[in-house]
Amino acid sequence: MPKLTIDGIEVDVEAGLTVLQACESIGIEIPRFCYHERLTIAGNCRMCLVEMERAPKPVASCAMPVGEGMVITTNSPAVKKMRQGVMELLLINHPLDCPICDQGGECDLQDQAVGYGLDRSRFMEDKRSVKDKTFGPLIRAMMTRCIHCTRCIRFSTEIAGVPEMGATGRGEHMEVGTYIEKALTSELSGNMIDLCPVGALTSNPYAFNARPWELKKTESIDVMDAVGAAIRVDTKGPEVMRVLPRLNEDVNEEWISDKTRFACDGLKRQRLDTPYVRRDGKLEAASWDEAFAAISAKVKDMDGSKFAAIVGDMACAESMTALKDLTEALGSRNIECRQDGAKLDASCRGAYLFNSTIAGIEEADACLIIGSNPRVEAPIINARLRKRYLMGGFPAAMIGENVDLTFSCENLGAGTDTLKEIAAGKHAFSKILKKAERPMLILGQGALMRSDGAAVLAMARQIAEDNGMISDDWNGFNVLHTAAARVGGLDLGLVSGGVDSILDGCSSGAIDTVYLLGADEIDTDKLGNAFVIYQGHHGDVGAHRADVILPGAAYTEKNATYVNTEGRVQRARLAVFPIGEAREDWTIIRALSGVLGLTLPYDNLDQVRQRMLDINPVFGGDDQQTGGAWGDFGKAGSLDGGGFASPIINFHMTDPISRASETMAQCVEALLGEDKGKTGTDG
């Protein structure tokens, strides 16, 4: 461990760190623009200059590795002067248009100009200007403000793995952009907005809507996929203005997907803000009492076995608990959380979790992906896989559609035939798995939604067991979910005969009342003549078919528990109140239970959470991943043949919120246009 002296303080730091990191370790902040701890070092902005003893010139601390006996000064008048000089150079071509720049108030350049900038410019020549570029509907570019730090270029090349950004021209004519002026195709592109230290790249949908100091910030959890990325919801009055990532090294590091970030405008459109009751075939606005009365009239004295409930992709654990209890109180066991029909097995927890954990991917040394396209199903997990790939020594292969995952991943075959070969240990890739110390597999919903899903699940378990994926300190069997609600639902035991049997029951008349808790991903035609209660926040597929609509709260409007694909219990927090007459979801079910004379035994959130804990102790671990027990799950059987297909065809529209989002619609349009123009050379 080299010992160095920084501003007279002696410190021991790990070898291989940079001087900048060493300074940070003792709380000395070094101004920087181009340096970012998750990107490679560029060393091109020079803002981080410090003095080093016996060096004739100042050194860029971000690019200087620590060495034994170094003496570094960061607070001398000379250092201050250097920083002022660099600042003056950076500002020479900068338009200084903070009043009309969206970055204002959260701009590194602005902040540091306060510290090191001159109060007037000595530059009398014409400033350079750059024609604005187009990056698609998400990012607004004002490239005259760009200070050429290349963070965006490094992000797209390294983290996103979609190298579309670059610097063309040279010297004063250098410009950052895509050169060919097309919409960015990365699912993570929005992160460049956060990375850009100036106002060159800003959020397009949020443009000129608010200043950062006007916003109320609520720390929460994302539900657009099953990753459970840590987010911050910024609100102004009753409106969600934007969603930003929060740091969570175990889950999303500091990235979020574009859907997580930009679908929030869907929270303002097509909302259900009052109860509705269908009268003479038409949905009419009603009061809560009327809505409950309509349900009561139907359900009160019915045979419990004729009641069923289907839980959607964004339901919180609290509302699922309440609905489970209500269903049971009505005398039915027909509550199902696998609305996509996946043959997930809830008999043991290890059977449906991403057991290696997301951070654990970095420890794996071989990977087999079965029936999943993580790039669209969970871009954050895909980024972690790519990160692992970049570390080297990570042979990866997939069975399913041949898609570009941004890292090298060999396509072994389309479906069950290849899977069988692997299971029999006859495939070339079996050798790689056998040899690996910590092999992992990722099993997607695309492989489980098929009618032979239970057999695929059993075979995947066998592959995991045969190839050393399960040991005392490693579990490489990973189920990748697409829905934020799914693991919570399985933890609560919301499994019955499967969603198909409920729908068949509806068609045949065996079931005559269905309660849809935000279930929009089902074929509503199959609901037959059943009486449909829809509780949710958007007027989507389910609501259109409903006989009674109960307006619920979206994830930004309630304190709610979600369990991510790893089995991590996390809490979303109320950032704004539910709109209009809408209410937090568990309270709706609790109120309904009262009207039905089946009052559920909880009156506040703590009591509901206590009830969750009684059902399954995993709900006690806040922000904790609790591993799952292993067991004999799945059902061996014959496979139907054919290929696996990811359930997500359109990344930008997967749920009621993103389907209502105008921004997401624009993305779809921009990328479709892109396809038409394709020459066929790009993969």
Place this chain on the structure above:
Amino acid sequence: MSTTVEQPADFKFSAENKKKLKGIFAKYPKGREASAVMPLLDLAQRQHQGWLPRAAMDHVAELVGLAPMRVYEVATFYTMYNLAPIGENHLQVCTNLPCWLRGSDEVMGTCKKKLGIDVGETTEDGKFSLSEMECLGACVNAPMMQINDDYYEDLDEASTAALLDTLQSGGTPTPGPQNSRKGCEPEGELTSLKDSKGKADA
């Protein structure tokens, strides 16, 4: 920029150039094919009337295994790659200090006047494009200009005009000094190293 230029939809190397590709790739170690990007771009430019359309850059990217953006970066960095159509004869007049002291204004002026174009422009018939260059390393024969691949040196108004006339009529002027000098030897007779003359020749 070239994005406003009308771009062909497709680019493929000719059969003859495809053969050359092999030789170019052979110069680089295995796994380092990306290093061939510059000679390949040059080859593509030569095949495509002296300029690089986007399709050619994309094709080169595919051949060397780079992201297209990385190839755009290379092609825009070096001024020798032309990203827009260019005249048959690319007049590249050096105007740096030595050439300027020796009369590059005259050379440039003659080009402009005779062809009726300014720097950065191409004649209507597509025969000539005019560019201003930084030092081309031939100061000893200043003033000079490069036309396509060849250097024409020791120019003045008359010899520049003569050059342009020859090119106009489809001929190929002889490269090198356009006065009586031989290479970079002094005009007239040697002024130094007189004794060693015989030895040097041997």
